[in-house]
Amino acid sequence: MPIRLPASLRGRLALLLTALFAALLAIVLLLQAESLRHARDAAKARALDLAQSYARHYERLVRDHLAMLDILLRLRGLGPRDEGCEDALRQVVAATPSLINLAVVDGEGRLRCAARGVVLSGAAEDAARRVLAAGAPMLGMSGETGQERPYLALARPLAGEDRRPGAILAFIDRDWLNAHFAETVPNGVVLRIFDNDGMFVVRQPDPACCVGKSGLHLGGVGQAIASGREQVTQSLWLDGVKRLQADIPLRQPLAGVVSIGIPEELAVTDAERDTVRLAWLLAALCLALYAVSWFFSERVILRPLAALADGARRLREGEIFHRIPPLARRGEFAELACDFNDMAGSLEARDRRINEDLARLRLAASVFEQAAEAITITDAEANILDVNPSFCRITGYVREEAVGRNPRILQSGRQSAGFYRAMWDTLGADGCWSGEIWNRRKDGTVYPEWLSISAVRDETGRITNYVGVFTDLTLRKAAEEALRESRERMVTLIEAVPDAVFFKDGMGRWQVVNSAARRLFALDGVAWQGRTDLELALFNPEFSGEHMACWDSDEDAWAAGLLVHFTEVLHRPEGGTAIYDVSKVPLYDENGGRQALIVVGRDVTELRRNAGELERRVAERTRELEAANRELEAFSYAVSHDLRAPLRAINGFSRLLEEESAAVLGEQARGHLARVRAASVKMGELIDDLLELSRVARHEMRKEAVDLSALAWEIADEIAAADPARRVEWAIAPGLAAQCDPSLMRAVLHNLLGNAMKYTSKKALACIEFGVDASGGERRFFIRDNGAGFDMRYVGKLFGAFQRLHSPSEFPGTGVGLATVARIIHRHGGTVRAEGCVDAGATFFFTLP
Secondary structure: OOOOOOOOHHHHHHHHHHHHHHHHHHHHHHHHHHHHHHHHHHHHHHHHHHHHHHHHHHHHHHHHHHHHHHHHHHHHOOOOOOOOHHHHHHHHHHHOOOEEEEEEEEOOOOEEEEOOOOOOOHHHHHHHHHHHHHOOOEEEEEEEOOOOOEEEEEEEEEEOOOOOEEEEEEEEEHHHHHHHHHOOOOOOOEEEEEEOOOEEEEEEOOHHHOOOOEOOOOOOHHHHHHHOOOEEEEEEOOOOOEEEEEEEEOOOOOOEEEEEEEEHHHHOHHHHHHHHHHHHHHHHHHHHHHHHHHHHHHHHHHHHHHHHHHHHHHHHOOOOOOOOOOOOOOOHHHHHHHHHHHHHHHHHHHHHHHHHHHHHHHHHHHHHHHOOOEEEEEEOOOOEEEEOHHHHHHHOOOHHHHOOOOHHHHEOOOOOHHHHHHHHHHHHHHOEEEEEEEEEOOOOOEEEEEEEEEEEEOOOOOEEEEEEEEEEOHHHHHHHHHHHHHHHHHHHHHHHOOOEEEEEEOOOOEEEEOHHHHHHHOOOOOOOOOOOHHHHHHHOHHHHHHHHHHHHHHHHHHHHOOOEEEEEEEEOOOOOEEEEEEEEEEEEOOOOOEEEEEEEEEEOHHHHHHHHHHHHHHHHHHHHHHHHHHHHHHHHHHHHHHHHHHHHHHHHHHHHHHHHOOOOOOHHHHHHHHHHHHHHHHHHHHHHHHHHHHHHHHOOOOOEEEEHHHHHHHHHHHHHHHOOOOOEEEEEOOOOEEEEOHHHHHHHHHHHHHHHHHHOOOOOOEEEEEEEEOHHHOOEEEEEEOOOOOOHHHHHHOOOOOOOOOOOOOOOOOOOHHHHHHHHHHHOOOOEEEEEOOOOOEEEEEOOO
8 A cells, every 4th residue: 555645745844854864863873772782892891801811910920929938938948936037038038029028927926037027017917817727828918017118918827847837928019019010001091909808909000099098988899809709880980080890809819809990981982983983974964864955945945934934923023014925826835925914914904903992092091181171981870980180170089089979979959950850851862961060079169160961872872871071160250250340340441531442352343342432433223242344334334434444454553563553534423523543552362363452542633723723833933033043143243243343443542542642641541541441352252252152052053973082182282372381281081072063062172171271270280181971871071170169059150141250350251151061062962060169170071962
């Protein structure tokens, strides 16, 4: 019957590999077992042969020494009482390298003579007694002869002429014995010879470690001595080496054991070589099998399986989008790949649905936990299953206190039983209910809330749960009340305002209007609340133009984004027109969106009429002022020309009279002429100062940047040149500048620096300083001197025309200079003041904007 092979490739390959490996394993096991058995048997045989060879050799050595003792006894006739015994023994010991000593003992074991006079050791005496008792030669115990080398005692019985027994003892040198065997022991092999008491006699190699010591504790030695049979064992020696051990008991007169230890690695060398050859054969077979298996399994099995395994791994790691490429056109692997891809597609779809469900669940859980509104979930009997944190925050109940209880714990008693019956009827019919309700917190306070309840049904339509969502209306109620009160206050306030005031929302719808605005637009009887200007233009056609204009200006205000002003002409309901000054303020929310527009309109018709009258009056005053200026200019011209002519004539004739008639004029007359001339000069100076003061008032100012430091130095040089004999120290700060009229500022500095020069005339060294003081945030220019100064009680008179604090005889002048300075500074919009102290100088401050 033919063998039916598996139909699948996987089964055939498994069968082939199983058969090959089974055959190979059987061959290897048989060869290895046979090789090891032969190797062990051969090693045991070699170990026994080697041990027997050493035992025979050891026996020959001992028998040679016994033969030597026989010859010695026959030739010498030694006995226990032989007087030449010691000499004979010394001669033999000297001629025999293997002997340490020879001794003769009597029948009681006492020493009678010896080659070397020593006392017998316990081992020698014991050997002698045993020989005497047995009446046959015996290899005795090993020991030492005093200070001599270690020995092995060999005893042979003898009989003297008096028929008293005795014995001769030969002390064989154990070192010689070990050296004798040293060259015969193969490398790696250990030779051990023990006496009948298990003491080491020979140990090669390394005799020093053991000779003279007991070996009964070593494995196999005691058993061999006790049983007297040959044995071969395997044991681990004290040096850590596992050896094959052969033990050969010795025959009489010898006593003891010859033991050979061969390391296993030497004993089974041939088996190892066979095993190595077999291993190479196995390796070759495995390589060949691996090559064949690799070729077929890699292409036919491993690659498809690897692709399937990789796909399964990636699928397990969450790569549900991974697909296995086509592994073959047909066969099991192609079907597996197709099934795998179908499964992955199904898992992908299911995972997508699961993720969507999880996302919805997470979102629902997040909404439930983070919702600002309180949420309650109950079962069909209205027992609370869960509440969210907002429920706990609003009601004061913790989750554990609420779960399992009925929402009736929140009832305040303000709603009747009929209210709740109607609520449940609506829930049962519509599946939802919402409304305002009053509930009670855990601490007993009652609060309003907006409650919405929804019924949850299963697939059969049966109600399984209720979900209640409510919001605490306490703050909203308070805000509504505050808003109502605020609105009432605002309405009261704007009603008290005589101007037209109205508010619009961000969409332009009218919200609040005071009575003045209602009268202005004739809104009584018009539904204006919440309507835009476009709508009011239809509902209030009489004022459609005003509403359209208001709409346009609203957009201008929103575009400007700040307070804007308009002037609009409106017709009055009673007839005629009115001019209104309109202000509009746009308000925005935090996001920049339009929130409200405040409009205030003031009737300025009468104000405009009064402003026209005022402008007319100002024009008349301007014309009068211009005429006065022209008259002042004519007067100045007349003064300049008409008054100067008589003064020049008086001064000229007085000088001529003084020069030509000086001889005929008396002293008094000449004094009168001098006074006339001085008065005319002073009158000229006074006229010049008055003209300068008048010119300051009429001068047209032209402000520009002026270097005050340079201008001051120029004036100082002019003043110093007029009186070169004076010692003056000038301190003019550099970089002083201002926006001012150059010619007028020259007059200011000329007057102030000139006064400083004049009022320091009595000082040996005059100090005049021009600088600026910026303390206090304002620049104040100053001119300081160390002259006569003044009394601060009269500082108010300094800047008045014709006001003087010093007599003309002391310091000449007209009293107009400082008045001119004050007028120029005031025309520039600045201020001027002075500080001083009598005989300590003065400081004049002025500011320029």
